[in-house]
Amino acid sequence: MNHYRVLIDANDEKGLVHKVSSIFYKYDLNILSNSEFVDKESNKFFMRSVVEGAVNKKELIDAIESVLPEKSSVKVIEPKKKNIIIMATKELHALGDILIRHEAGELEANILAVVSNYDKLESLVTKFGIPYVSVSHDGLTREAHEQEIIDCIHSYEDIDYIVLAKYMRILTPTFVETFKDKIINIHHSFLPAFIGANPYKQAYERGVKIIGATAHFVNNNLDEGPIIAQEVIHVSHVDSWRDMQRSGRDVEKVVLSRALKLALEDRIFVYENKTVIF
C-alpha cells in the first residue's frame, strides 16, 4: 500500500468533488485527508487529497483528467525526499535552523549543497557533511557572478527547491526565470511593509509596534512574489533597530522553516500571485 498526494487545479464547475472521489473509489483508494477550496472570484477549484492504495500513477492522472474541465492540472506525487539547494550569505540563524531540522529528520529533503557568496558559513555547514560552495562576487559583474551560481546549481540534478536563507544579493530576472517557481525567500519584514533594504531600520524609524517576516516565492518583482507564510512579534520603544534585527531573526527562521515544510509536503498552490495552502 502506497500513499499518493493528488493535487488538482481546475476551473470550477458543479460536481468536481463527486467526480474526483468517484475515481478514487473506482481505483480502491482510501482517502486519508482531503481539502478543497473554490475561489469564487476567479472560479478556480483547488483540491489536495492524500490517498492510500496501489495504483499506476499515469493511469490515475489520466482517469482524473478525463472527468475534469479542459486546462486542468493534475499531479500525483508519491512522498519522497525532495532535492534542495540552500543559498546564504553571512547570517547563520535561518540556515542553522534548517540544518538542525534536517539532522532531526524533520524535513522531507536532501540538502544537496549550501551556496554562498562568502565562506563565513563553511565551517558550520561542513560539520553536517553537506557540501559548501563559496562563489565570491569579488571582481565579478552581477551577471557573471550569478552565472557561476547557476552553473554550480546546474551541476546538481533534479533540484526541487532553492531556499534563500538570508541570501543578501538581489537576483536578476535571468536567475529567477532559470529556476521559475522553485525559489523560496525569507524577507525580513512583514511584507508589503518595508520593501527593500534594511527593513528593520525602516521599521524602527516608522515607530511600529510589531515587526515580522515573510516567506515567499520569488518572481521578477523584488519582494512581490506569492506569500507562503508570515509571522510577527511585538516590539516597543526600548528596541533599537539592532534589537529588532536580533529578535527578528527568531521570526525569520521560524517562518522560513514553516514555508519550506509546506513546500516539501506539496501543500502549496500558486495562482495570481497568491497561494492556496492546505
Add this chain to the structure above:
Amino acid sequence: MNHYRVLIDANDEKGLVHKVSSIFYKYDLNILSNSEFVDKESNKFFMRSVVEGAVNKKELIDAIESVLPEKSSVKVIEPKKKNIIIMATKELHALGDILIRHEAGELEANILAVVSNYDKLESLVTKFGIPYVSVSHDGLTREAHEQEIIDCIHSYEDIDYIVLAKYMRILTPTFVETFKDKIINIHHSFLPAFIGANPYKQAYERGVKIIGATAHFVNNNLDEGPIIAQEVIHVSHVDSWRDMQRSGRDVEKVVLSRALKLALEDRIFVYENKTVIF
C-alpha cells in the same frame, strides 16, 4: 435557490466522500464549501458541507442516510437565526460584547432574554430592548433557585443555546441535563489549568506568564465539558491578580463571542468530550 448546511457524523469506511457527493450531484446541489475529518483512533468520520440548490430536506436526509453505515447522524439545516438565552451575574464585558455584535447584525441569533441572579445588568440590557429577568437566589436553596430559572427559560420556545456570559453560580446536574448540549460557558482560565474558583488569583500565585480563557459546552463535571475555543495573553510580574482579571476580561469576551458564532453557524461537532470545528 437555498443554502443548506449538511452535517454528517458516521463511522468511517471507504468511499464516504464519494457516496455523499454523489447524492449532492444527483440532487443538483452545488457545493459551496466542504470540510471532512476522520479521527483514525475512534474511526469516526465528520463532514460539513454548505450546498446550494432546491431540495426537500427530509428527502435529502433520507438519501444521504441510505448510503452511510448504520448509526450515522445526518442533519440538514437551513441557515436562520437561532434562539438564545444569555445568563449573567454582575460583569458586563462578555454580555456587552454579545449585545453590541447582535446590534451590529453580526450574530445569527435572536436574544430572547437575559437571565441573571442580580439586577445589576438590567439597565444595560433593556437599553437594547431585550427582556431582562432577574431571579434572585436570596433565601432560596440552590435547587429552588435553579428551578425558577428553568421555569423562566421554559417560558420561551425553541431555545437553541444558553450562553453563560460570566454566570457565576455552579449549575446542578439537573440544570445541565435539562439543557443537554445547549449550554456554552466561558471559563476565565486556560483550562485545564486553574479549574474552580478565582482562577486569576490561582494564576497569580503560581506566577504564570500567560493567562487565558476557555469557552466550552457544559456537562456534569464542572469545567470539564468539550472545549470550543481558547485564547491567551501574556502577563508579567507587574500584574497583580486584579490586573490579570482586568486584562483577562478582554480575552473572555473574545473567546465567548467566537464560540457562540461557531455554534450559531453549526460548525461544531461534539464527541468523546472533544469538539471538531469546521
Add this chain to the structure above:
Amino acid sequence: MNHYRVLIDANDEKGLVHKVSSIFYKYDLNILSNSEFVDKESNKFFMRSVVEGAVNKKELIDAIESVLPEKSSVKVIEPKKKNIIIMATKELHALGDILIRHEAGELEANILAVVSNYDKLESLVTKFGIPYVSVSHDGLTREAHEQEIIDCIHSYEDIDYIVLAKYMRILTPTFVETFKDKIINIHHSFLPAFIGANPYKQAYERGVKIIGATAHFVNNNLDEGPIIAQEVIHVSHVDSWRDMQRSGRDVEKVVLSRALKLALEDRIFVYENKTVIF
C-alpha cells in the same frame, strides 16, 4: 494622600534619575511605579512616575524643572476623567466597544458626545444617554462640513481627546491643526502596509497571511502619525476581503480601545513621529 502622575521629557544627562528622585524624597512622595527610557540616538530622556503624597503641583513642577536641563517638559497630573469626543461614520463595532467599556467603568473618561456624518449610529449612542450630533456632509464642501464639526466640538469645553472610531472621511490640515496632538485614529491595516483606501481589499489582493490594525495620532500626513498600538490576526486563502474586513473589525476595536486607555492614563510620550509608551 493623593496620587500624581509625573511626566518628564528632557535632554539626557548623567544623574537625572537621582535628581528627580531626590525631589520626590524631599517632598515626601512615595514612588508607586516608575519607568524611564533614554533614546541614545536622540539623547532624549523620558520618565513617568506615579507618586503618592500631598504636594502643591505648581511647586513640585518648579522643583523638578530646577534640576533638569533647559527645554525640559514636566507635567504633574492628578488622575481624573478626561473629556473625549468620539467621531464615527456608520460602523458600530469600535464605537460600541468604547461605549460598553465606558458603561463598565473601565475608562477614565467622560464621553461628551458622538459626532457623525450620518445618523445611523444615533439609536445606539442615545441608548447610553450620550449626545449624538449628526453633521451631514450632503451639499457641503469638505471645508464647510469640517467647520461645522469644529464648531460642534468647540461647543464643548476642555476636550482632551478626539477619538476617530472608524470616521471614514479624510481630515484637512485645518482640522488636524485645530486639535493638534489630540486626535487618535484607528486605521484598518497594519501600517505602513496598505496606506489609503480599502486596505482589506489591498491585503486580499496581495495575498497576505496576516492582517492588522493600527491606532495612531493624526498628523497632516494621512496614515503617517505616531503609532500607539498595533495588533494582527492570521488569515488564509479561504478569506475573501469581506471576511478579512469582518474579522479585522475585532482587531480594530481591541487596538483602538487599548490606545485610548493608554492615552487616558497618560502613558504616551510623542517625539519624532514615534511614541514612548510606559
Add this chain to the structure above:
Amino acid sequence: MNHYRVLIDANDEKGLVHKVSSIFYKYDLNILSNSEFVDKESNKFFMRSVVEGAVNKKELIDAIESVLPEKSSVKVIEPKKKNIIIMATKELHALGDILIRHEAGELEANILAVVSNYDKLESLVTKFGIPYVSVSHDGLTREAHEQEIIDCIHSYEDIDYIVLAKYMRILTPTFVETFKDKIINIHHSFLPAFIGANPYKQAYERGVKIIGATAHFVNNNLDEGPIIAQEVIHVSHVDSWRDMQRSGRDVEKVVLSRALKLALEDRIFVYENKTVIF
C-alpha cells in the same frame, strides 16, 4: 569604562530609588538602563540597573548596602560568559537550537559539556567541538546514576547554570539540592496544565485548542518551580497527539532559549516561587 549589572532585592521602603541612584551619582556611574518593581503584597523591592563607569565592585556593593534596609541582597556583575552544562536525552531540537545560537555568538555562555543518558546526540554535539558525556542509566539505581552525573558535572568548575534541554529523567531532591537555583528546565506543556508524563497525550485527550511549553527553575516539587517563560500555539481537532508533539517542539525550543538568554543576562529574580523578569 566598564558596564555593571546591579541587582537589588530588598524590603521596600520610601526613598530606595533615590538612595541607590545617589550612590550611582556619587561613583560617577551613568545609568544605561534601569528597572524597578515593588510587589505591594509582600512589600518587596527589586531593581536592576545597568551602569557604565569605573568602580571597585566590592566598594560599590558596600555603598549600596549601607543605604538599604537590613536583609537586602545586592549583586554587582560584570557581563561575561557564564558556564553552562546542558543535559539532554534523545531529542535534538532544543539542544540544537542552543548549539546554533551559541555558534552564532548570540549567547553569553561557554557550553562546558552536554551530558546525556544516551549516546544518540553525540554525533551532533561533537560536530560543534563540545564535549559529550554519555552516562547510561542501564543497570544503575536512580541514585547511583545521578551520582555519576553529579560527579561528572563537578569535574567542571564554576558552573552557572544546568540546562535541561528535554532531559527525560526525573531528578531526585539530592540533585536539585546540589545545584540549587541553577537548574533550568523546559516542560512540554503550558504549566500548570498537564503536569507529569506525556503532556501532549493529555492535551490531545482533553481536546484543548492551545498547547504550550514552560521554562522554569527546578525545585523539589516536580514541574512546580518558578516559571521563567511560557509560549503557546493553536492546535485543532486535526492534530493527533504526535502532531502536537511535533509542533510543540518548535515552542519548546523557543521558550527554553528565551529563558536561557534571560538567565545569562542576569534578568531574573526569584522569590516566593515566582520570578520577576526585567
